[in-house]
Structures are given as C-alpha cells and as structure tokens.
Amino acid sequence: MKNLLLAVAFLSMAQSIFSQNLAQRLNDSYELYKEKSLTLRRFKHKDLLPLVEKLKTNAAFQVSEAGKSFEGRAIPLLKYGKGAPPVLLWSQMHGDEATATLALLDIFNFLGASNDGFDDFRKQLAANSTLYFVPMLNPDGAERWQRRTAQGIDMNRDALRLQTPESQILKSLQQSLKPSFGFNLHDQSPRYSAGNTPNVATISFLATAYDYARSMNTVRLRSMQLIAGMNRELQKFIPNQVARYSDEHEPRAFGDNIQKWGTSLVLIESGGYKNDPEKQYIRKLNFLAILTGLEAIANGTYSRENRADYDKIPQNEKYHFDLVIRNARLNQNGKIITADVGINRHEINNANATGFTYKSTVEDFGDLSVFYGVEEINAQGAAITDENGQPFRPHLNDAATFELQLNKKTVYSVVNGFVEKK
Secondary structure, three states: OHHHHHHHHHHHHHHHHHHHHHHHHHHHHHHHOOOOOOOOOOOOHHHHHHHHHHHHHOOOEEEEEEEEOOOOOEEEEEEEEOOOOEEEEEEOOOOOOOHHHHHHHHHHHHHOOOOOOOHHHHHHHHHHOEEEEEOOOOHHHHHHOOOOOOOOOOHHHOOOOOOOHHHHHHHHHHHHHOOOEEEEEEEOOOOOEEOOOOOEOOEEEEOOOOOOOOOOOHHHHHHHHHHHHHHHHHOOOOOOOEEEOOOOOOOOOHHHHHHHOOOEEEEEEEOOOOOOOOOHHHHHHHHHHHHHHHHHHHHOHHHHOOHHHHHOOOEEEOOEEEEEEEEEEEEEOOEEEEEEEEEEEEEEEOOOOOOEEEEEEEEEEEOOOOOEEEEEEEOOOOEEEOOOOOEOOOOOOOEOOEEEEEOOEEEEEEEOOEEEEO
16 A cells, blocks of 8 residues: 555656646747747738648648638638547637737647657647647638627627627537637737736736636636646746736626636736737747646646635736836926826738738826836936927827937937837
C-alpha cells in the first residue's frame, strides 16, 4: 500500500513538473509552428480556407463544414482526438477580432507535427479529449473587418433569438457535441488595464455568469479553476498584465448561455501589448494559454486549482489612453493652465478592409493623473500651440495634431497622435 501511495505521489509530481515546463517549452519552440503566411490581423476567408484545406491530408484531423454564413461562405469545423471530454473552441464570432484565429492556425500546425519532443503531449490530448475547432465563425464580418455579421447583427447578442445562421451553427454545435469545456475567443481594446495600474491588460479571462445573481455551480467552478491555472502560466511571460473581465450577466450573450447550457466556458480577450499593433506577441500568448489549458483538461489537473486564485486576478478596467501628454500649458483666453492631454489612435479601414490608417483624436484633457498612457511624455510646462506657434486649445474629438513649445522653440510635434521629438 505504501509503495502504491508513493507511486501515485510520484506520478502526480511528474505531471505537475511537465505542466510547469510545458508553457516554457512551447514558448521556446513557437516559431516552428507559427503560420508564417499570415502575419497581419486583417485577413479574409479566402486566406483561411487553403490553410484548413491542407489539413485534410493530415490523418490527425477530420475537417468538415459546420454550415454556411449568411452570404454563403463555408464555416470550417476541425476535429482532433477521440477521447473524453469533448472541448469546443471558436474564434472570430466578431469579424474584426482575429488574434485567436491566428493562434488556432499555429495550434493546428503544432497538433499536426511530430518527432519534435511533444509527441507524448499530443497523444495525451488525442486520448483524453476530443477537440473541435471553429476558427472563423463570422467570415462575412471578417470580409468587411467589422464586428457584426452581414445582417448587421452582433452575433454575441443573438444567443436567444438566433436570427443569424452563424448563431444557429454555434448553438447547434454546443447542443449536439455537448462539450464539457468551451473556449470563446475574442479581442478587446488595447487600452484596458489590469486593475487600476499602469499595466495594460494583454490577456483578459472570464468565467461567464449564467444568471444576474452571478451564481456558482460546478460548471462555472470548473471554468474558474481552469483559468486560474492558465493565468499562472501566463504570468511567466506577461507578469501583472492579465486581467479578469467583468462577470456582469448578459442574458443574450453566447458565453453566458453556453455556461447555462452546461459547458464550462472560458472567455479569452486579446487586449494590448506595447509596440505590438498587429498583436503578434499576443497571438503567441494565445497559443501558450490555450495549449496549457487543453493539457490541464486532458490530465484533469485543473480540478486541483483554487477558485480563490481566479478571484485574485485584477479586474479589467479602462484606465489607459494610447498617448498621455503630462504637464502641458494651455492658453485659455489669456489664462494659463496646466493640463494633461489624453489621445487615442483609431483604426480606419481602407477600401477593401485589408489595411487601415489612423485617425487620432483628443479624448480628454485636464487632470488625468488617475489615468495612464500606453505611451507617455512629460511636456514639462511646454505650451500647446498650432504649427505657427499660436495658442491652441484642444477640444474633445479634435484631431490630435499640434506642437509643444518651450520658450517659443518646438520640443515635440504631435502629428495625428504620434510624437516626433525635435
């Protein structure tokens, strides 16, 4: 009996060590699996299909069609593994939220590989779970790089009425596959904060609430436990940059309802990371987080996690601007005041939504001492002027183009929200 207990303890310790090392090993090997044909967020259905099609030649996958979008675009469904429990992962239900779609393509490359030191992990996933992937649920929205479907409906507010074919597909998959776990993959604004701190929320998690009382049952508890472990792994790479999304109940949302329907739901929001406008590093973080989460499901280690560790993740807050200029002087009808200026850079799609330009505007000014900038400069009393050196008073929603002058000499030019030091 003593030997049996020692063997069980050793096996448990070995699993724990493997889990701890997995994220680092995946991080170190990531470039082997990154789908290098897509490095920008704005790609379309026609770019995705060939990458899915080639997986049909890999025996590890079963590739089928879950259905068609409102405009008739095929919505692929990929299956990997043959064990229990079933897990459903879907991305880009909002057409302009593609970071996790890129990560799923990287994961497909990983799952389809071999002889690289990860074969035991793949065998574990295939034997102890069945993974179902929908990499692009809203291809019509992706075509336009817009949140909503071609019908103009926010699909994530259509879980009850099911007015869109895409919503019908997602509910049908949940009802027929009856997944034990679901991964609902999104993007959020890069200006969210991990609590009231200078740290941008690079990844935000949520175990969705299935009622207004934010009640707890075993289904939701499993979501929290799984997230607690995924957060611990991510802290190795983005310390203090993981947040917890608000669990205010939204009765029309898929995440809330899928939790109610019996699937432990993990929401992942890809936020911001400095100097990563195309979210390529955040793509990698999704790759790491999802695979470590799937490993915890396959070996059951998520069940040992403490819910309190989920509750300790700081709230997702709005405390950031793209740029904050501190301590500038403003001339208001001859009265000089000191003010901070908060500026955001908004992406404006080009004609075919394959690229964008920035339109930067003044979002706030005055005392912004409780806010942070992803980028900050200290004007040190420099005056805000126009390009001719005349006093310039910014108004909300004004174009963020002006000069910062000290002793009538320009020290910074702000051009469409970007700073040029003189």
